[in-house]
Amino acid sequence: MWRNDRLFSSDLPHEDDAVEQTDIVDLLVVGGGINGAGIARDAAGRGLTVLLCEQDDLAAHTSSSSTKLIHGGLRYLEHYEFSLVRKALQEREVLLKAAPHIISPLRFVMPHMPHLRPAWMIRAGLFLYDHLSKREVLPGSRGITFSSHPSGIPLKKFLKKGFVYSDASVQDARLVVLNAMDARERGATILTKTRLIEATQGAQYWDASLLCTLTGKTTHVKARCVINAAGPWVASLLHGALQTSAQHQIRLVKGSHIVTKRLFDHDHAYIFQNPDNRIVFAIPYEKDFTLIGTTDVEYQGDPASVTISNEEIAYLCESVSRYFEATVTPAQVVWTYAGVRPLLEEEVDNPAAVTRDYKLELHTGQNQAPVLSVFGGKITTYRRLAEEACDQLQSLFSYMKPSWTAHAPLPGGDIERADITEFLRVFQQRHPWLPAALAQRYAHAYGTRAERMLAGIKDIAGLGELFGADLYAAEVHYLVQQEWAITVDDILWRRSKLGLHLLANGDTEAVARLAAWLAEQKIAVEPAVA
Template sequence: MTGMVDLLVIGGGINGAGVARDAVGRGLSVVLAEKDDLGQGTSSRSGKYIHGGLRYLEYYEFRLVREALIEREVVLEAAPQLAWPIRLVLVHSPEQRPRWLIRLGLFLYDHLGGRKRIPGTRAVRLDRAPEGDVVRDAYTHAFAYHDVWVDDARLVLLNARDAARRGAEVLPRTRVVSARREGDHWVAVLQAQDGTTRDLGARAIVNTAGPWVEEVLGNVAGVNSSKRIRLVKGSHIVTRRWWKGDHGYVLQAPDRRLIFVNPYFDDLALIGTTDIPFEGRPEDVAVGRDEVDYLLNILNSYFKTALTPADVEWAYSGVRPLFDDDAAKGASAVTRDYTFELDGGPGRAPILSAFGGKLTTYRTLSEAALARLVPRFPGMGGPWTATAPLPGGDMPGADFEAWFAGFHARWPWLPLPLARHYARCYGTEADALLAGAGGIGDLGACLGGLFHEREARWLIDQEWARTAEDMLFRRTKHGVFLSPAERDRVADWVAANTVA
């Protein structure tokens, strides 16, 4: 056995990265193992929101909504480079919900979470306001409210990086093959991508494997569980943007879902999501033509611009592992709340499994998970993450624009689009990425678009990137803007400059 740690966290999505960060900050020794890349599954395929979940009010999930609304403010403070308020225009469709019900829901939304930095709701007359220019004339009323946009994959990464710099061992592409109890601790077998294995002792395991949580319990740890998850597929499409302004839209679908139409970068739109029961391997999830048609039909019923499948420039799909609280409910009605199962009594090493949850509540899930482990680690510290910035987020007053003005003044030779890219991806760490550079030539060869060798090497050295996909679609979104030939060139560069 290669060593003993307090906590082995299995699963490097947002919940696993959050638990690892929180635990090591409380004084526990931690290993985080992820079988693929960090955030490769569900956590990089979300709608990119830290949000309260307006629709959850219809299911009376007031505690979940309040917790999520509070977390919007926490993330804005912790990672101002990744997160910012986004104004959303909820178009009123009388066939779906009465206007008084929406107004009541938004009143609760404004007041449940103790807003500080996020503006409140106001009514919009679409037949008079510019937001209505692209909306069909049949829709005359709307409500404008705010949620928080976030780069989901980088939020995962920054939690993992903070865990690592505080002393955790973070092991992407490392599968936990097996785990067996030996009295008051576990002995786990970890297998790296090259096939090498190591034995690791752990006083406790936290299972945050998401869609694979039951597999880890049954096949890896040999533990029977009374809880189940339901897999739900959610897909998004990306098109060219057809409206002006930095606001988005929220559309009420005939099945009562809310469809989000978001500004994405300078001239794109990100649209989703669907909610379809999923069976099969989560690794194999893909966008279906029926989902594309579903989203386009809703868009075309609200907007004057008619879109077809040919307008879809990119699409992605993810599997959400929802806690199965009632098998009779439809996919849209299954709770987005989380729960835990703790296996292990006196003298037996515990394994704590997380079921459900969502991107927004990852930090509170982490706190709740560690609260369940206090009997095992009575000496560990208390909660601390609510006021601690993530790497790159230590900006005075969490004011990104004020900090960016100083950043661009320090690097005046950077073209504005490239400066904003570095600032948004890396925050205050962008200065370290650029250290010693005096001009564009010092950034190395351009691999396509805004992507230069210097950034690629940072991703390898500092952020565990090992493939072109890691770099182009999770650490950054360069891949959205590159041609297939340019992506192939990046893959060739990665193959020549990394060690598997």
């Protein structure tokens, strides 16, 4: 029988956790990015038995390579994508309430460059942005004068006026993990480092073979339906393991980012217009840094091997240097990352103009077990995508419960009135021995789940070994036991961004200490990739 009540200590695919050959599940979700995790969560909450397999780590690729924003997409208004923007703005409000610990309001400053876009056009766009969806959390837009606004200090002096509007920032990889955690707590099984290598489509079931890349063990499962949420690999999975065709196609577009030491002292982000009609963000990041991105470049290679090019680094530096008084150079870059976006294919030449909307394609042929494939999408609308995907499955599973995620907090997000400031104040009172900066990071990373991590700990010594950048053994233990962390990279670059702080400080010994600790715990260790 399928063991719905089985909650692995970390759902690591150890040999004794292998799926039994006789197991039958309702859904086999392939892909541990934001869409796969979101669908697994929604489906498990509706009463379906769910198994999710991910060939690498959760959020290992596209979902951890975003611009870290929950936003409506102001620039999509220029492409008349009003429906997508409205949907994204609605979801922005939902997610701010569901995960106030990892999603935070953020004000954006747009300096006005008259030769790029007239002021009336920007005002009209911002008016639409403010009113396409009801706002309950975020303030609206307004005009500003840089001589009297702190955001004007780092800007070139010829810039006199601009506009301010609202969106939100997100810890993108943690958003994926929280969805996977909620799915597991509702009965789903999440297997990382586990790849679908073969699937045979029968009349009632898919017979699937899963390979655990850590143990080399192949196991089997029968699934009433397969969800293809493989992101950049959605087409190759269809044509490969699933041996199925599809109407829709994806277009791979590389988006790259650079990170520098902090370029300005205030808490606003910037959105800069470029002569090529693209926009680039400069965002306060991890307190000590500035995140700059993104590019849009056609990509033909392996999505797992994507890297930023020197040309992209130069482009991003030049883009922000048009606006900042101090020139930003490639020598200032302390970290870069790139990801491949699987965008819905359209007949447009400019990659930046390709829609960020999504399509769901359900195949329910006669005498064939169904498969649902996800094409496109963006992180802001993942919950709606998951909801619509499960709605499409309603006719296949009569026992499915109705949709439920619109008003349900994610793990750690059950904070009264979604007031993270008040939560932090109380959290610090409960743990006065925690340094203020560490308490703030715990609160924003784990929300109410931080109490579980600190259970029984009464002082700093109780946190165990300090690896560096305020990473203690207690947190690592929690990440391994509760969040599927296996490698150094899982911990330093996805569950947290502490790797960035270690990298900027040149603390390579901390990485070695962490790797040694994981090895002592008999957890697989891979080299950290900056």
